[in-house]
Amino acid sequence: MRIAMIGTGYVGLVSGVCFSDFGHDVICVDKNPAKIEMLERGEVPIFEPGLDALLARNVDAGRLTFTTDLAKAVKGADAVFIAVGTPTRRGDGHADLSYVMAAAEEIAHAMDGYTVVVTKSTVPVGTNRQVQEVIRGAKPDAEFDVASNPEFLREGAAIDDFMRPDRVVVGVQSDRAADVMSEIYRPLFLRDFPIVTTDLESAEMIKYAANAFLAVKITFVNEIARLCEQVGADIKQVSKGIGLDGRIGNKFLHAGPGYGGSCFPKDTRAFARTGQEHAAPLQLVETVIKVNDEVKRRMIDKVMDLCGGSVNGKTVAVLGVTFKPNTDDMREAPSLTIVPALVGGGAKVRVVDPQGRREGEALLPGVHWCDDPYEAAEKADVVVILTEWNEFRALDLKRMAERMETPRMADLRNVYSSADVKEAGFTAYAAVGRRDDL
Numbered sequence: 001m002r003i004a005m006i007g008t009g010y011v012g013l014v015s016g017v018c019f020s021d022f023g024h025d026v027i028c029v030d031k032n033p034a035k036i037e038m039l040e041r042g043e044v045p046i047f048e049p050g051l052d053a054l055l056a057r058n059v060d061a062g063r064l065t066f067t068t069d070l071a072k073a074v075k076g077a078d079a080v081f082i083a084v085g086t087p088t089r090r091g092d093g094h095a096d097l098s099y100v101m102a103a104a105e106e107i108a109h110a111m112d113g114y115t116v117v118v119t120k121s122t123v124p125v126g127t128n129r130q131v132q133e134v135i136r137g138a139k140p141d142a143e144f145d146v147a148s149n150p151e152f153l154r155e156g157a158a159i160d161d162f163m164r165p166d167r168v169v170v171g172v173q174s175d176r177a178a179d180v181m182s183e184i185y186r187p188l189f190l191r192d193f194p195i196v197t198t199d200l201e202s203a204e205m206i207k208y209a210a211n212a213f214l215a216v217k218i219t220f221v222n223e224i225a226r227l228c229e230q231v232g233a234d235i236k237q238v239s240k241g242i243g244l245d246g247r248i249g250n251k252f253l254h255a256g257p258g259y260g261g262s263c264f265p266k267d268t269r270a271f272a273r274t275g276q277e278h279a280a281p282l283q284l285v286e287t288v289i290k291v292n293d294e295v296k297r298r299m300i301d302k303v304m305d306l307c308g309g310s311v312n313g314k315t316v317a318v319l320g321v322t323f324k325p326n327t328d329d330m331r332e333a334p335s336l337t338i339v340p341a342l343v344g345g346g347a348k349v350r351v352v353d354p355q356g357r358r359e360g361e362a363l364l365p366g367v368h369w370c371d372d373p374y375e376a377a378e379k380a381d382v383v384v385i386l387t388e389w390n391e392f393r394a395l396d397l398k399r400m401a402e403r404m405e406t407p408r409m410a411d412l413r414n415v416y417s418s419a420d421v422k423e424a425g426f427t428a429y430a431a432v433g434r435r436d437d438l
């Protein structure tokens with residue numbers, strides 16, 4: 001199959017590289033020339049474990065190329081995937097579809113011969129039909145089908161998720177398009193990964209319903225965590241106890257500083273908006289959005305409380321700013337709420353993150369960047385663990401404590417126990433969902 005992948009972000013680049021590894025001929029397109037120049041030099045513009053080696057292998061095999069020329073990539077392609085961003089539209093919470101529609105129009109002008117135009121971006125129900133209208137409007141005689149193929153990969157584990165998915169969802173409206181999609185995903189089908197074939201609307205809905213469900217699950221646990229703190233229960237034990245129930249499952253039951261990232265915040269907002277527009281309000285989802293904001297703000301109180309009610313004049317070491325480990329993505333990370341509040345409260349904030357600095361420098365003004373956690377802890381009054389990178393899971397706690405002015409820790413990812421930190425010389429400790437008196 002010949003595939004054009006429009007957009008080389010976290011989803012487009014990983015999908016393009018993996019499709020080429022399946023044996024397809026893939027041309028990845030981006031309108032950002034700096035990204036394409038990097039890719040042509042063999043450099044990967046994002047941090048995603050394993051991506052550089054897989055990319056190099058497929059470039060060497062002659063199956064994977066990069067261009068800014070969308071028309072060149074689309075000509076002769078069997079399938080054109082749209083993997084551009086769908087951020088929140090300013091003002092109303094809806095998904096901004098302008099990048100998708102602009103790409104659809106450009107694709108229409110370049111198409112020659114039967115083409116399946118596949119939306120991989122996360123788009124609200126009804127968008128694929130709009131894409132179809134845009135293409136028909138731009139090129140009335142075009143021979144094409146649209147297909148919805150939402151992506152479920154997680155940053156940090158993206159290649160494995162793509163190569164070994166829980167399922168692939170394909171929404172189609174013709175057998176011909178279904179055949180093209182089956183051919184593209186044949187290597188997964190042959191290895192028995194489930195392919196769920198649906199109509200267009202159901203495929204679009206599956207993506208939002210899945211993300212909303214996960215956001216509900218994690219927010220539920222965060223709310224239970226707060227109650228645990230009040231009544232003296234331990235959320236880790238509670239999560240284990242409920243997660244062993246097969247109907248519930250043990251994933252997404254870790255209490256923390258609230259969800260963030262490039263998907264859950266924007267997708268829950270867009271989904272809630274869709275519900276409102278169709279007179280079927282998603283009240284649970286709307287509440288989750290509100291509760292998650294409160295969860296993030298509660299983390300600020302936790303740090304303040306550890307410092308006796310105020311961080312004014314205090315030095316705070318923040319370990320981790322990306323929204324989760326193993327990515328450089330900072331979009332809607334809890335750090336973007338918590339760190340500015342600490343700076344605004346008069347704290348000197350010393351930050352360390354294995355991959356977050358490149359993005360984070362512009363997003364977190366007024367902080368001092370450090371190279372390692374021990375440097376960040378120098379003369380600090382409190383250390384805050386915000387992202388559970390492996391580097392921060394195995395700290396030499398004694399070494400940390402010795403460098404601090406007052407060894408206190410806000411462990412917002414529940415990495416340590418009060419016994420661990422007490423033994424290392426910490427004098428105050430706060431986790432999430434547990435009462436930890438040292």
Ligand code: NAD
Pocket residue numbers: 006007008009010011012029030031032035070083084085086099102103120121122123151152153154155262263
């Ligand atoms: P991203 O912002 O990292 O990448 C989007 C890319 O598209 C950018 O490089 C941009 O320059 C390019 N682009 C925009 N318009 C273009 C055009 N007309 N022609 C060529 N290139 C164009 O976004 P992302 O994180 O990869 O997300 C893409 C979509 O996938 C979104 O809808 C997102 O919700 C969805 N998604 C993301 C994830 C994730 O973990 N990031 C997971 C599942 C689904």
